[in-house]
């Protein structure tokens with residue numbers, strides 16, 4: 438493992454502050470549309486099925502925008518309380534209604550989800566007249582501090598191959614990022630190019646995707662099946678470090694030990710070559726290269742512009758945050774969505 442008692446104690450302390458922030462503070466200077474149910478509609482075999490509409494795909498040569506969110510707040514009354522954790526949820530999270538309207542707005546405003554590896558390779562393409570967008574969800578771990586706060590508790594692969602979210606009481610719901618993106622793409626196929634969905638960034642200190650004990654055999658088997666299904670349906674996994682480390686502050690030895698620990702836990706997800714900096718905090722240049730050498734040549738920070746640059750062996754890309762703080766600067770969100778439409782009236 439490489440991380441002993443004192444380090445574990447340090448990580449434990451870090452988690453307190455993470456929890457107090459609602460998990461995911463970042464650093465930068467800086468009525469939902471109805472969706473159809475996911476139940477499949479059976480087509481009578483006697484009715485001819487029209488051929489799929491031909492879509493002209495065109496290459497995209499300009500910088501590609503990226504947006505990120507966290508797991509969704511499903512019950513604002515439980516999440517948006519007037520304490521430090523509640524204010525963290527208000528600042529850094531969005532609700533299910535907000536995310537549903539966001540997807541509708543992205544579609545209406547001409548955005549199309551693309552695969553991040555195509556962006557890096559320079560082979561991204563979109564239906565003619567549309568613009569590419571990489572969607573990222575951070576902290577898809579469903580941390581303990583979510584419990585009782587009106588968020589989902591994990592992702593589940595159900596018998597028919599769909600991925601749903603599980604609530605605290607075990608009930609399944611389609612109100613979370615993955616199932617809502619699937620539903621939106623099913624309704625608007627031009628919302629996705631080349632079957633892309635989004636990037637799911639996970640830490641390792643409380644398991645993966647809501648499975649707390651990822652190393653336990655039955656949980657490991659569930660995770661392997663879930664991860665395989667997500668990958669097969671266009672989702673890409675990324676590291677968000679094992680311990681949600683601030684990579685601009687920790688020494689190299691801590692960061693590289695954390696990286697090995699993340700690989701130990703997250704091997705079940707399959708090959709991963711993307712690192713999403715916690716808090717958007719960029720490590721020192723030499724550390725960026727060490728992390729690339731450790732298997733993470735694609736690294737993502739946070740900014741309010743689309744940026745893609747080659748820094749040695751690293752492709753460094755920026756992402757914009759979609760959350761309560763972003764809603765306070767509506768003019769900046771206008772190319773993507775209208776805050777007046779997206780903002781949930783249930784917010785305090």
Ligand SMILES: [Zn+2]
Pocket residue numbers: 460461575576677681715716
């Ligand atoms: Zn985070």
